[in-house]
Amino acid sequence: MKDVKTLEHVTIRFAGDSGDGMQLTGNQFTQTTAFSQNDLSTFPDYPAEIRAPAGTLHGVSGFQIHFSSELIYTPGDNIDVLIAMNPAALKVNLNLLIHNATIIVNEDSFTSKNLKLAGFEKNPLDDGTLSAYQVIRVELNRLTLKALENIELSHKEKDRCKNFYALGMVYWLYQRDLDPTLYWIKTKFAKSPVLIEANTTALIGGRNFADSTQIFNTSYKIAKAKIEPGVYRNMTGNEALVLGMVTAGQKSGLNIFLASYPITPATEVLQFTSLHKNFGIRTLQAEDEISAIGIALGASFAGDIGMTVTSGPGLALKNEFLGLAVMTELPLVIFDIQRAGPSTGMPTKTEQADLWIAMHGRSSEAPLPIIAANGPVDCFNVAYEAIKIAVQFMTPVLVLSDLYIANGAEPWKIPNPDKLPEIKINLADKDDPYLPYERDEKSLARKWALPGTPNLEHRIGGLEKEDVTGNISYDAENHDKMVRLRAEKIQRVGDFVQEPTLHGDESGDVLVVSWGSTYGAVLTTVDFLRAKGEKVSFYHLRWINPLPKSLGKHIKKFKKILVPEVNLGQLIHIIRGKYLVDAVGFNKVKGLPLRIDELKAAILKLIEE
């Protein structure tokens, strides 16, 4: 055995052709890392095309994982170790490598054809391009075939096992136990003993090759992180949304009704939810986004909790119905999994630029509560809380997630559903006279009267309501009053939800105010700067509408306010408008998550100015 070095944290990225099984390899590495009790965060990066031509730059599929013996909050800015299955995978990721990074390349794929497809004039393995890195050349195709020599499989099928050969090598590098993956292989290929044998042999082959040939000088150890005790599983944002939804359904006793129209990256939510019909969950793939929200709203009128899930272009279509939901004051939950760009944009890239359409996308004054998830695991809580608020306040609630959160994974401490807050339903009593727009004093919510209940027959719709009776009214004073009442009701949500806590000192040079998926990057950056003695604090918004009460108070106590966003400045407008503060934005819109190093520089610059 060679040297063993202990590291605090590492970011590695598996990259290859769409057909190379990189997502699968990454997921296996993630699972094993979780079992080793490191903290971790992942970032799958798919190509936009379903089957891009092999070997091309736009066909590269990547899976990044950051793991550590400390608590971490992002999948990492830069790559310490790159596993490049072909020249295109190398090319696409070169600019993300740290100095002296380790690159494991599949030498066999560096053919003149592949080099050309990747746009390399010469072979970068030979021309000094990679002199700043430690390059480990492995004949992955040849070695895999050789390891599987005695197995009865076609050449092509054997070749497909090379991802496990590579994974075996990486497992050696980080002293990982092979068992979880061996177990996975057994279950996955239960019907095909020969595939079990082939993949097992490839995995072990890779590990043994690394062990016996000494191609790595050192192997690494990352100590267990100090993680809260509990039972854990890995969780992506979209899965967490679904579990939050199902749990809220069970806790409230209401039927969950999810109607949706497929759109990346929201589709998975419809797919996962549809698997859970044994919970009485009702799901429907509608003919379009408009119908999806209409079906959900109809279901809510009839006593289910209607929900819909979509991404930007779909949200644009749904907005007229959202106005009706605001007017009729029915519970409804809309998940918007944001993606990059106006129109179709970049469907497989991330962005957080739907805040404005969420806030203002409807005609007239039509406010609704908006909550944003801060990471994959948080999606569970956000879905649960959104449903709770929707029924408690009789209002549509908009949940913002994004592609980065939706596909990213983190270890999740599985909660005990018995300990989650109750979800109270505000039903009208059939023995009382029913006035559809009579309101609860504290929350201003009206009561829910379900069709099928005698004595509560009533009519609602999009026309302006007379206060209390809900009759159609064109009265000027009444309209003014109703507009204000609807707005006030949404403000009162703030009295019933938890305020964020300020991270850091109560006053100082810079307060960073953020929302959504930038949470991890901002937290990491602020902690780093604070450790260096900078007077920086951090306030992360969960409910963006209404804004938390303490935000104004905190803003006054800092010399400067920085609002980092993966858009051109949407939250900052809201903050400037409301608090009349000269906040500064930090904005990048590249289809990629916020980077820690850039944010660090921006904060330092602001302190110096």
Next chain:
Amino acid sequence: MAEQTTVQIDTTITKQNITSDQEVRWCVGCGDYSILAQMKKTLIDLGLPREKTVFVSGIGCSSRFPYYLDTYGFHTIHGRAPAVATGVKLANPDLSVWVITGDGDGLSIGGNHLLHLFRRNLDINVILFNNQIYGLTKGQYSPTSPVGKVTKSSPYGSLDGPINPISFALGCSATFVARAMDRDPKHLVEMLKRAHAHKGCSFVEVYQNCNIYNDGIYFNLTDPATKSDNVVYLEHNEPLIYGKEKNTGVKLNGFKFEKAELKTEADHEKLFKHDEKNPDPGYAFMLSGLTENPELPTPLGVFRELEQDSFDKMFHQQIEDVKKDKGKGDIKKLLLTGETWTIN
């Protein structure tokens, strides 16, 4: 919840208690009044419990309809009533759900939703008020207006080819398709009752006079003087016979319907018999084409009624089947699914 219970009959419904306290705001003389009156009669006759009846509408003059009945009602947005009604029916299949829509609402902006409502065959009744004009927006041509229609938005005549709502519904595989008129109250009530009785999506097109923007377009079908020559009532297993003296019929010549003078018994024999249960969509579709044929009368009545499982029934059955198959969901178990690990 999932099982559709047999509908209770409420004998306490009267014209008074089915009428809401809202003032009806349609123009005096509008055909909508008659349709509302016939709907009330239908609800009373059928004894549909008020609390189990839901009217869902889009936007247009006709779509104000739900406000005037003391049942549950939802006046939604333009064209989208079928979507809302779908949610209502699926959330509670025990409800009797009625969609009220206009020709503009249902066939222009809402054409896509109507298509999907029909092909899904939910047990919902769709009543489309066809006045061949946009009433609420004050008189623009609609998707059922004829080519050349001069309106405020088509001062030189509209160029759009019209939709025949019956053909449209048949083309979308609707399982119950019928036509009635505001000025034929008895027949209209009959059609509403049959629509209700049908377990699946029912579509009734109702010719409605807009006396403000499109007055008289159906008068040749409704005037006692001309009606019998221009209208033929469809009766299952009966030949198509019309005319004041009942001496004209419709016969089939190859793929064409033709007029037949009925003088002798033999002439009667030549007529084919209407078959509303005919599963071949081609037949009903041809019949719907009579509407555009100036030589032949306009059919009223049931064009087609097919029995098929309704979507709502299958939707809930599937949930029950999955429950049986997988066992009722257990949330604690679900949260613990997949590969877990414990940290002490």
